Amino acid sequence: MKKKSKDSIFTIENQKDLKSLKFEDCFKRLEKIVSILEEGSVSLEESIKLYEEGIGLAKICMEKLSDAELKIKKLSKEINGKIIFEDFDLDE
Amino acid sequence: MNENYYTVTQLTKQIRNVLEQTFFDVTVLGEISNFKKHTSGHLYFTLKDENASINAVMWRNRVANLFFTPQDGMKVIARGSISVYEIRGTYQLDVSYLKPLGIGELQIAFEELKKKLAAEGLFDPRYKKPLPEFPQRIGIVTSPTGAVIRDIANIIARRFPIVELLLYPVIVQGAGAAEEIANAISQFNKYKNIDVMIICRGGGSLEDLWAFNEEIVARAIFNSEIPIISAVGHETDFTISDFVADLRAPTPSAAAELVVPNVTDIIENVKNFVYTMKENVSDNISFYKDSINSLISNYYFNLPMNKVKQSMQRIDEFDRIIKLLIERSLNEKKIHIKNFEQRISSLNPESVLNRGYAIVYKNSHIIDRAYKLNSGDEVGIKFKDKKLNATITEDKKE
Incomplete structure (x- = not known):
């Protein structure tokens, strides 16, 4: 199984980048920031920078959660062994 | 001897007719053994009991109706017809429908497969993959x-x-x-x-x-x-x-x-993260504030400032002394001036007026000798209280 090792420290420069992030990455980065801050090994300037980033991430997380709507797709066909999904409405 | 005989083919055909017509729809109970699923999709197996066995085949189109995969040892009820394979002179049961004898058979099959797969390690926890968060x-x-x-x-x-x-x-x-x-x-x-x-x-x-x-x-x-x-x-x-x-x-x-x-758990988590971050950063800031304050109040930090303060105090002292000295000297001067004034006032010509004398002026000049006047001159006489005009009438020669 392919492993996604995304929990290494990555920094996010601006809000635009933040919005394009996956929820998981946002949440994980936020989690990481909190643990860095709790560790207390960064300078005051860094901690304030991290704090600002963290608040931004928290906002994005909340937005992503509140905007979300479940999507359902159903297998429509197989072409040469490739499967293709189409939108599926359960109420039909 | 009448040459009355069957050819092998004729006999086999006869046997085939008899068997296939007699057993064109039979239901038989037996235990499966030698089960094989051919790549073609057909199933081959033997049905047996204690004393006999019969070969059986289930063609692929029939297999499509099976809800279970037969296994060796499973007691089944098979329905089908007998067919004869003329080339080999064998007969078999063409199975059209197969079901386990009872639920117990499925349970046994379940247990056997479970045992087999467990032995192969298919249930081993080390193969379990973690689920994504x-x-x-x-x-x-x-x-x-x-x-x-x-x-x-x-x-x-x-x-x-x-x-x-x-x-x-x-x-x-x-x-x-x-x-x-x-x-x-x-x-x-x-x-x-x-x-x-x-x-x-x-x-x-x-x-x-x-x-x-x-x-x-x-x-x-x-x-x-x-x-x-x-x-x-x-x-x-x-x-x-x-x-x-x-x-x-x-x-x-x-x-x-x-x-x-659960989204509500996540929201709770995010809120906690925000709270923790805020606490952490504000703690951090107050920690630095406290550190700065304690540095500021540190004795050695204040040493230079103390010197400045001491100097300032000395300057203030000097200032006070200087002011005192100035004031003292001013006072002395004032007393001096007062004395002087008194002495000067005693020299003021007008002070004689107090004692009953009068002063004679002519054209605003004090006349201190009589010869400076002639008869008919207009003069002023200044008394203590008032100035009067007078005319000289007589030259009193003595």
Whole structure:
């Protein structure tokens, strides 16, 4: 199984980048920031920078959660062994 | 001797006619042995009891109606017809319908497959893959109709709607179900673009759930690189799928609860993160403030300042002394001036007026000698209180 090792420290420069992030990455980065801050090994300037980033991430997380709507797709066909999904409405 | 004989072919044909006409529809009870599934899809096996055995075949088109895979040792009721294979002179039972003698047979088959797969390590915990914490796309292998897919969709929509559900529709019971389920699992693995898979169906009899006890499904689950949750029937139903899967959910609804986190928990988490960060940063800031304050109040830090302060105090002292000295000298000067004034005032010519003398002016000049005047001169006489004018009338020569 392919492993996604995304929990290494990555920094996010601006809000635009933040919005394009996956929820998981946002949440994980936020989690990481909190643990860095709790560790207390960064300078005051860094901690304030991290704090600002963290608040931004928290906002994005909340937005992503509140905007979300479940999507359902159903297998429509197989072409040469490739499967293709189409939108599926359960109420039909 | 009358040359009355059959050819082998004639005899075999005769035997064939007799057997096939006599046994064109028979039902027989026996135990399966030497079971083989040919790559062509036909099944070959022997039915036997204590004293006899008969070869049996089940052609692929009939196999499609089987809801279970027969196994050696399984007691079955087979229905079909006897056919004779003329070339080899053998006869066999063409099975059109096959079912386990009873539920007990399925239970035995279940236990045997379980034992076999366990021995191979298919249930070993070290092969269990962790489930993603926040899946983005979830593959669902189940029937597109019925309550199961709706229940799952409703629960996930409520708990964690950020995901996409990809439904791979399959039949979940009866003939061909196991093959469809196994195929769906391997197709999802080729597709790759899902994080986790749920294979599920609602409750039913052991026969209904049987597809999930088939080896082909078990192997497909084991070979999947995508983590799989197995959710078959009710809480009390255990299937082989459940044992091989990375996680068993007691019901399809439970699978939906297990596969995604709850949005309210996450919101709570995010709030806690924000709180922790705020606390941390404000603690950090007050820590530095306290440090700065304690540095500022430190004795050595204040040493230079103290010197400055001392100097300033000395300057103030000097200032006070200087002011004092100035004031003293001023006072002395004042007294001096006062004395001087007194002395000066005693010299003031006008002070004689106080003593009853008068001063004579002529053209604003004081006249201090009589010879400076002549008869008829206009003069002024200044008394203490007033100035009068007068005319000299007589030159009094003495």
